[in-house]
Amino acid sequence: MDLTVGANPFFWTAEAVRAFYADLAQAPVARVVLGEQVCSKRLPFWAAEIPTAIETLQAAGKEVALSSLGLITLPRERKLTRELPDMGLPIEINDLSALHHIPEGTPFWVGPLVNVYNEGTLRWLARRGATRICLPPELTLDSVAVLARAGQDAGVAIEVWGHGRLPLAISGRCYHARLHDRAKDSCQFVCGDDPDGREVDTLDGQKFLVVNGVQPLSQSTASMVHHAADLAAAGVSALRLSPQSRDFGAICRGYADLLAGRTAPGDLAESLRGMVPGGTLSDGFLDGSAGANWSGARARA
Numbered sequence: 272m273d274l275t276v277g278a279n280p281f282f283w284t285a286e287a288v289r290a291f292y293a294d295l296a297q298a299p300v301a302r303v304v305l306g307e308q309v310c311s312k313r314l315p316f317w318a319a320e321i322p323t324a325i326e327t328l329q330a331a332g333k334e335v336a337l338s339s340l341g342l343i344t345l346p347r348e349r350k351l352t353r354e355l356p357d358m359g360l361p362i363e364i365n366d367l368s369a370l371h372h373i374p375e376g377t378p379f380w381v382g383p384l385v386n387v388y389n390e391g392t393l394r395w396l397a398r399r400g401a402t403r404i405c406l407p408p409e410l411t412l413d414s415v416a417v418l419a420r421a422g423q424d425a426g427v428a429i430e431v432w433g434h435g436r437l438p439l440a441i442s443g444r445c446y447h448a449r450l451h452d453r454a455k456d457s458c459q460f461v462c463g464d465d466p467d468g469r470e471v472d473t474l475d476g477q478k479f480l481v482v483n484g485v486q487p488l489s490q491s492t493a494s495m496v497h498h499a500a501d502l503a504a505a506g507v508s509a510l511r512l513s514p515q516s517r518d519f520g521a522i523c524r525g526y527a528d529l530l531a532g533r534t535a536p537g538d539l540a541e542s543l544r545g546m547v548p549g550g551t552l553s554d555g556f557l558d559g560s561a562g563a564n565w566s567g568a569r570a571r572a
Contacts, residue, residue, distance in 0.1 A: 435513025
């Protein structure tokens with residue numbers, strides 16, 4: 272099992288994007304997904320960094336793919352999607368409508384925003400050309416094992432969300448804009464003020480969600496640190512790590528050490544708690560409990 276870095280879900284400056292991928296080129300990861308998944312309005316601010324990032328990552332031996340948007344609704348978004356295959360790199364679809372722009376027989380990847388919940392869906396995607404699928408993060412270990420076996424039979428590599436705030440949905444409305452009394456079309460890109468998303472509490476002060484423009488995320492950072500061995504035994508080929516604004520290189524090295532047996536799960540979990548936004552980890556979906564639960568809490572009890 273190795274490591275994939277997913278597309279950055281947040282809105283960062285071009286300078287931050289440039290520095291992030293320059294650092295990531297030195298990280299022990301096998302592949303990287305680039306591109307805008309969340310909001311097409313952000314892309315012009317950092318799109319010029321994508322060719323340099325591709326060149327830097329490929330020079331470092333990384334496999335690189337380009338992500339589609341998670342919700343394709345506007346003519347300009349359809350145009351962007353239609354142009355993705357012209358880049359000459361694998362395309363990761365996060366909206367099934369992107370398949371309309373990928374010629375039959377062209378290999379592609381499937382991102383975690385596509386609902387691959389059963390073997391029939393996986394086999395259909397494989398027949399259409401999918402070679403790599405990152406499963407939705409809310410699946411249990413038993414379901415992951417069934418889909419990993421189906422993936423092996425179909426010749427499709429199966430990834431599982433390994434680290435990062437969980438993508439819960441993509442909305443047609445922008446909470447970040449509404450929070451600042453702005454319309455979505457005149458948001459003034461306030462999501463850029465929160466490089467890891469903005470935390471939202473319930474009325475009684477309980478930590479609840481994180482908002483990232485049009486995307487709600489989990490407040491906690493999901494981590495499969497205590498389940499990596501079980502996932503590998505189930506046939507999962509890669510853990511997917513989702514970018515965050517600080518300490519990401521150290522996080523990649525920590526997971527690489529875990530997979531290589533150079534660090535223990537509990538030790539890595541303790542390190543991660545000091546590096547993730549909010550300091551909270553979760554992995555409850557994998558055992559079928561509430562997604563916000565953390566098995567590490569039981570291990571310490």
